[in-house]
Each structure stands twice: as structure tokens, then as C-alpha cells.
Amino acid sequence: MKLAVCIYEGPYNHEASDSAYNFIKAAIAKGHEIRGIFFYHDGVYNVTRLMEPPQDDRHIANRWSELGATGIDIVVCIAAAKRRGIVDEVLVPNVRISGLGQLTMMAIEADRMVIFGD
Amino acid sequence: MLHTVNKSPFQNTALESCLRFTQSGDCILLLEDGVYGAVSGTAQSALVEGALAKKVKVYALGADMKARALKETIKGVEITDYAGFVDLVAANRVHSWL
Amino acid sequence: MSEESKKKIMFTVRKPPHGSIYVYEGLEVKLIMAAYDADISVVFMDDGVYALKAGQDTKELGIKGFEATYGVLVDYEIQKVFVDRQSMEARGLTEEDLLVIGEDEDTEEPIRPKMVDASEIASMMAEQHNILSF
Numbered sequence: 001m002k003l004a005v006c007i008y009e010g011p012y013n014h015e016a017s018d019s020a021y022n023f024i025k026a027a028i029a030k031g032h033e034i035r036g037i038f039f040y041h042d043g044v045y046n047v048t049r050l051m052e053p054p055q056d057d058r059h060i061a062n063r064w065s066e067l068g069a070t071g072i073d074i075v076v077c078i079a080a081a082k083r084r085g086i087v088d089e090v091l092v093p094n095v096r097i098s099g100l101g102q103l104t105m106m107a108i109e110a111d112r113m114v115i116f117g118d
Numbered sequence: 119m120l121h122t123v124n125k126s127p128f129q130n131t132a133l134e135s136c137l138r139f140t141q142s143g144d145c146i147l148l149l150e151d152g153v154y155g156a157v158s159g160t161a162q163s164a165l166v167e168g169a170l171a172k173k174v175k176v177y178a179l180g181a182d183m184k185a186r187a188l189k190e191t192i193k194g195v196e197i198t199d200y201a202g203f204v205d206l207v208a209a210n211r212v213h214s215w216l
Numbered sequence: 217m218s219e220e221s222k223k224k225i226m227f228t229v230r231k232p233p234h235g236s237i238y239v240y241e242g243l244e245v246k247l248i249m250a251a252y253d254a255d256i257s258v259v260f261m262d263d264g265v266y267a268l269k270a271g272q273d274t275k276e277l278g279i280k281g282f283e284a285t286y287g288v289l290v291d292y293e294i295q296k297v298f299v300d301r302q303s304m305e306a307r308g309l310t311e312e313d314l315l316v317i318g319e320d321e322d323t324e325e326p327i328r329p330k331m332v333d334a335s336e337i338a339s340m341m342a343e344q345h346n347i348l349s350f
Contacts, residue, residue, distance in 0.1 A: 001208050006348070008216070008238075015150045015182075019124075022181070023207075026200035032208070041241055079244060100248040108223045108254055112207050113346040114122075115214040119342055135230070135262050138302065139338045213228065213347045 002035040003027050004110035006103065008117030010045035011060040012053070016116040017046055021063055023114065024072075035110040036073040037064070038103045041117070044081040047074070049092045061092045068094025075102045120210035124150035127162040132215040134165060139213075142173040145206055147198070149179040156183070158192045170194040179203065222255040223345040229264035230349065234279060239267045242350025243282050250292040257296035257344075258289075259337055260329065261303045268299065268329055270315040283315055290318020290327055297329040300337060 005024055009016040039046055051061050068074040074095040081097055107113050125132040133155045148156050155166055156178035166176050180197045227246055233239045260268055274281035297317055316326040
């Protein structure tokens with residue numbers, strides 16, 4: 001089954017990002033296709049390479065980047081990103097900035113869309 | 119339908135609202151702070167008990183229960199893991215009660 | 217694409233306006249999605265019904281409002297707009313308190329969101345391809 005995931009909250013401040021990540025890992029393990037991951041609202045802060053968490057904590061941006069390296073389409077909403085100072089130059093590799101049309105296509109093409117937020 | 123609820127019923131009416139729109143045969147997954155709604159013997163236990171009585175299946179995410187040191191769940195609530203969460207999503211349309 | 221083969225996408229709005237950005241950015245998604253081939257509906261429930269209250273003025277906050285945009289939803293071909301009756305009644309609101317979302321092409325009568333019961337909303341939810349909550 002094709003699944004899409006949308007994340008509305010920033011990293012560390014809220015569990016949404018962790019829940020989404022754990023859900024996606026489990027979905028992949030079960031053989032589902034991840035149609036895409038879309039970051040919206042403060043969720044755009046999840047993939048900035050400027051974050052530097054303590055060594056003994058998870059590195060949320062790197063975690064997403066590693067998922068992106070497996071070929072999953074990870075999209076940061078351009079309108080939400082620009083509003084919050086997130087631009088191409090600060091993104092981790094394997095994620096891209098694009099428009100809400102991408103969210104629309106995920107909602108239409110994925111069999112299920114799961115939203116994680118506050 | 120699968121309804122996901124991630125708010126404590128002590129702080130927020132998400133679970134209460136969700137129940138108004140839940141039909142017999144639907145499932146509710148309590149995750150994140152939502153798992154406080156699955157605990158037995160609290161002032162809010164009646165919400166989930168009412169859902170179970172309406173033939174709604176109620177699940178709580180075990181990882182979130184453990185993280186919060188919660189053990190005593192309302193009878194009838196099923197503890198599940200992320201793999202179970204994925205199965206619920208695959209089997210149902212989803213609405214997140216954020 | 218025929219009406220039947222269009223994917224049904226529902227938006228639910230449960231948060232109040234202005235205290236957070238969810239309603240505002242959620243509206244941006246609706247406007248974009250309306251340009252695509254999808255069968256869109258929007259349901260306001262819980263504090264989300266406050267987003268439709270007529271007469272909002274955010275000037276003193278210095279925040280850009282969105283009443284004008286909600287006022288032309290029908291022009292964006294978003295016509296299936298519903299409010300949950302119980303959420304309205306719990307907040308002392310009636311249909312007359314809500315802003316107009318457009319006007320009928322033929323009669324020029326104002327169109328307001330349609331008040332429906334929770335059971336009707338639950339049935340609509342079950343028919344959706346995907347539901348986005350804001």
C-alpha cells in the first residue's frame with residue numbers, strides 16, 4: 001500500500017516528528033511504499049542541517065536525511081519554509097523544497113495519508 | 119475509520135470530540151499524550167469505557183505507555199506497537215484529531 | 217476526469233483562528249488543492265467554527281486575516297463547506313453569525329456554510345480518500 005505522511009511540528013519540541021519516524025520505519029519494514037513525506041507549518045524545521053543536538057540524543061535532521069537517501073521523496077513546503085527562514089542552503093541532503101502541489105499529489109496518489117502534529 | 123488521538127483528555131477535548139464522530143466498528147488509536155486516556159481508574163476513564171461500550175475498538179501505543187510509566191489500562195483496550203499502527207492504517211481510512 | 221473518479225479529500229478545521237497559524241496555513245492548502253482534480257470538502261468543528269465567525273478584524277494584532285479569502289471560497293470552487301451543529305450550539309453561534317463564503321451564480325443569494333449533525337459528518341468522513349486536519 002502507498003502511504004504518505006505529513007508532519008506539522010518542529011523537532012524536539014513535540015513528539016510528532018518521532019511518532020512519524022517510528023511509524024514510517026515500521027511501514028517500510030512491513031513492505032509498504034512511502035509515497036512521500038511532507039513537512040508543513042513548523043514541521044519545516046525538521047530538516048535543517050544547522051541543528052546540533054547533544055551527542056547522546058537522536059539527530060532528527062540526519063534521521064530524515066538517511067530516509068531520503070533510500071529514495072523516499074521528502075518535501076519541505078516552500079511557503080511555510082520561506083516564512084520561517086528555511087531555504088535550500090540550510091537543508092540536509094536528500095530532502096527538497098517544493099510547493100503545496102506536492103502535498104496535493106500525495107493526498108491524491110497515496111492510499112493513506114497520516115498526519116502527525118499538535 | 120481509524121481515529122488517532124494524541125492529546126491527554128485532562129488537557130484537551132480531542133478524545134471527547136472524536137467520540138462524537140465515531141461510529142460502531144471504528145477504531146481509535148491513542149498515542150503520544152493521548153495514551154493517558156487509556157488508563158483505568160481516572161476521572162477521564164469513562165470516555166474510553168463509553169467508546170468500548172459503543173463497539174469501538176480502542177488501541178493504545180505501547181511505546182508511549184512505557185515512556186510514561188503507564189501500566190493499568192481500561193479493560194478492553196488493546197496495547198499495540200508501531201507495526202500494529204501501520205496495520206490499522208492499512209485497514210482503515212484515517213483522521214487525526216490533532 | 218469525471219466526478220465519480222475524482223478522489224475525495226476532506227479538510228477538517230478544529231482549531232480556533234489567530235492563536236496559532238494552523239487555520240491560516242490550512243486555508244492556503246485548500247486554495248492550492250482546489251486547482252487540482254479532487255472532490256474537496258471542508259468541515260469546521262470544535263473551535264474551528266470560530267474561524268468562520270463574521271466580523272473578524274486582525275488589524276490591531278498586526279496579523280494578516282483571512283476573512284476576505286474565506287468570503288470567496290465558492291469562487292475557488294470549494295462549495296462543500298460544513299459546520300458541526302453541536303460545536304456551533306455549544307458556542308452560542310447560529311448560521312447568521314457565520315461569514316458568507318460566496319454567492320449563488322444564478323440567484324446571487326449569499327451562500328453560507330451548511331450546518332450538519334455529527335452523524336452526517338461521520339458518514340462523510342468514512343467516504344473520503346484522505347482527510348487532512350488543520
